[in-house]
Amino acid sequence: MQYKRILLKLSGEALMGERQYGIDPKRLSEYAKEIKEVVEKGIEVAIVIGGGNIFRGVAGASNGMDRVQGDHMGMLATCINGLALQSALEDENVHTRLQTALEIKEVAEPYIKRKAIRHLEKGRVVIFGAGTGNPYFTTDTAAVLRAIEISADAILKGTRVDGVYNEDPEKNKNATKFDTISFKDVINKGLKVMDMTAFTLSEENKLPIIIFDMNKTGNLMKLVSGEKIGTIVDV
Numbered sequence: 001m002q003y004k005r006i007l008l009k010l011s012g013e014a015l016m017g018e019r020q021y022g023i024d025p026k027r028l029s030e031y032a033k034e035i036k037e038v039v040e041k042g043i044e045v046a047i048v049i050g051g052g053n054i055f056r057g058v059a060g061a062s063n064g065m066d067r068v069q070g071d072h073m074g075m076l077a078t079c080i081n082g083l084a085l086q087s088a089l090e091d092e093n094v095h096t097r098l099q100t101a102l103e104i105k106e107v108a109e110p111y112i113k114r115k116a117i118r119h120l121e122k123g124r125v126v127i128f129g130a131g132t133g134n135p136y137f138t139t140d141t142a143a144v145l146r147a148i149e150i151s152a153d154a155i156l157k158g159t160r161v162d163g164v165y166n167e168d169p170e171k172n173k174n175a176t177k178f179d180t181i182s183f184k185d186v187i188n189k190g191l192k193v194m195d196m197t198a199f200t201l202s203e204e205n206k207l208p209i210i211i212f213d214m215n216k217t218g219n220l221m222k223l224v225s226g227e228k229i230g231t232i233v234d235v
């Protein structure tokens with residue numbers, strides 16, 4: 001196996017499947033099966049999930065809502081997704097723990113780094129909810145932060161596209177994909193992998209970011225086994 005401990009970042013929108021909003025149980029169960037496969041290989045898996053399928057703070061702010069208020073709603077949305085993913089994983093008999101950056105202790109454990117690591121060592125999937133617990137930070141930043149804290153080998157960002165391209169592949173059919181690219185080249189070429197806060201945090205801590213298509217069955221397993229899937233951003 002290429003990686004021992006991974007942090008998987010999933011977008012909230014990915015959970016919508018074919019829907020316009022909310023959670024598609026079929027998609028959720030597909031993800032749970034993919035995750036189960038890698039857990040069974042002994043890979044330690046931590047997950048950060050977005051909340052955009054339920055609420056986006058930025059969208060709220062652009063409609064006149066106070067940004068901090070909107071971001072708090074977004075953080076709660078990630079907890080809803082975390083609970084849904086936890087259920088889906090438990091349906092597959094995968095042991096999980098949900099830890100949240102904002103305390104809602106009747107619902108989930110508060111985030112405690114040492115506890116999170118113990119859970120991972122025991123083979124439990126740890127889902128981190130409520131982002132970083134702070135407004136103005138994205139769940140990508142939360143993913144990088146948690147990945148560094150738990151000393152993950154890499155952050156695996158599941159997206160709709162299968163990697164980083166020189167141009168937007170959804171707009172230009174001739175766009176070419178990078179198999180590997182350095183943090184510096186991503187910046188020099190003006191490419192977008194994550195928001196700058198998340199990206200810089202990853203670069204400074206030499207945490208590789210892998211962008212891949214999570215909706216293609218088997219991709220997650222191939223990736224952790226060392227197959228060249230998606231794009232690796234590294235030093």
Ligand code: GTP
Nearest residue numbers: 096097098104105106107108109110115118119122
């Ligand atoms: P080990 O001590 O390694 O066995 O971990 P554990 O998580 O099984 O132990 P613990 O006794 O801490 O937790 C037992 C159960 O209670 C688990 O399902 C936890 O997720 C849950 N739990 C622990 N702390 C909290 C909390 O603060 N809030 C909520 N809602 N659940 C919690």
